[in-house]
Amino acid sequence: MKNDLNYAVELIKKADGLLITAGAGMSVDSGLPDFRSSGGFWNAYPPFQAMGLGFSQVATPNFYLEHTEQAYWFFAHRLIQYRNATPHEGYQILKRWGEQMKHGYFVFTSNVDGHFQKAGFDNKRIYEVHGTLERMQCFHNCQGKSWSSAEFQPIVDDEHYRVISPKPICPDCGGMARQNVMMFDDWFYCDYYYRFKEVALEEWLRKVGNLVVIEIGAGKAIPTVRNFSERTAKQKKGGFIRINPQDAGVPKMHFLSLEMGALEALRALDNILNLDRNS
Numbered sequence: 001m002k003n004d005l006n007y008a009v010e011l012i013k014k015a016d017g018l019l020i021t022a023g024a025g026m027s028v029d030s031g032l033p034d035f036r037s038s039g040g041f042w043n044a045y046p047p048f049q050a051m052g053l054g055f056s057q058v059a060t061p062n063f064y065l066e067h068t069e070q071a072y073w074f075f076a077h078r079l080i081q082y083r084n085a086t087p088h089e090g091y092q093i094l095k096r097w098g099e100q101m102k103h104g105y106f107v108f109t110s111n112v113d114g115h116f117q118k119a120g121f122d123n124k125r126i127y128e129v130h131g132t133l134e135r136m137q138c139f140h141n142c143q144g145k146s147w148s149s150a151e152f153q154p155i156v157d158d159e160h161y162r163v164i165s166p167k168p169i170c171p172d173c174g175g176m177a178r179q180n181v182m183m184f185d186d187w188f189y190c191d192y193y194y195r196f197k198e199v200a201l202e203e204w205l206r207k208v209g210n211l212v213v214i215e216i217g218a219g220k221a222i223p224t225v226r227n228f229s230e231r232t233a234k235q236k237k238g239g240f241i242r243i244n245p246q247d248a249g250v251p252k253m254h255f256l257s258l259e260m261g262a263l264e265a266l267r268a269l270d271n272i273l274n275l276d277r278n279s
């Protein structure tokens, strides 16, 4: 089913729990690049293209060892970009809908930008399946710990692809620290912090009787979010709404897709909901 806003509103109105699942497209309307689109962030890193390196080679622990300066710059540059951006109004719309439901909301996202927290969502209800740049860990994961990146306020030299300020270090072993984000070939990734969120999400799902899944801006290349969304909606016999301007296809007849940008779709749905409530 395609672009049926009224049907989407019916699914939201009857739900007692809102599962928000989000990929990089959710942050595009906040002015942040997604990943693989033509305006995506991968095309914005000419130094790596010049080195003949693809994302799957740069986003690796090995790149930290072989090109330490550029690896830290890449981490810090994105962190600064995300911190400088403000989550768009669609986040508030989702939060309001979720808070009005009996069991509230839960967020499942592959985004690493920390924008659900920044928009005021409850951190206990956000499962960041690939980690977040707002946390750090020991490069070698010496104690299986991660910690907040808040104190890491890097200064970057974008011309020479370097971090000028001190690089983060592990408080336990004194070695290198890095972002707590799952990279490729990442045998050192520390998922400790997120496993609690995963369990909390499972418990929450068990309580919800009438689920609606709203999936926003999740791409096809790394389909973690798309697969989880479809599987969960199916298992819970819940409603399913996919919001995506380019990759809106859905596998089942009763799954709904809105071929629109995140903010445009959420505003349109919110207008109908408000009209319904006021009539």
Ligand SMILES: NC(=O)c1ccc[n+]([C@@H]2O[C@H](COP(=O)([O-])OP(=O)(O)OC[C@H]3O[C@@H](n4cnc5c(N)ncnc54)[C@H](O)[C@@H]3O)[C@@H](O)[C@H]2O)c1
Residues within 6 Å of the ligand: 022, 023, 024, 025, 026, 027, 028, 029, 032, 033, 034, 035, 036, 037, 040, 041, 110, 111, 112, 113, 114, 130, 216, 217, 218, 219, 220, 221, 222, 243, 244, 245, 246, 247, 260, 261, 262, 263
């Ligand atoms: N903001 C972030 O945190 C961020 C940004 C880029 C990449 N990543 C990482 O890269 C991986 C990439 O996977 P992905 O699927 O999230 O990204 P992706 O770039 O592969 O896919 C983005 C999707 O968003 C859609 N989109 C584009 N503009 C949109 C808009 N205005 N509204 C709604 N949807 C829009 C695109 O059609 C596409 O399907 C993830 O693992 C993630 O960790 C994170």
Ligand SMILES: [Zn+2]
Residues within 6 Å of the ligand: 138, 139, 140, 141, 142, 143, 170, 171, 172, 173, 174, 175
């Ligand atoms: Zn350490």
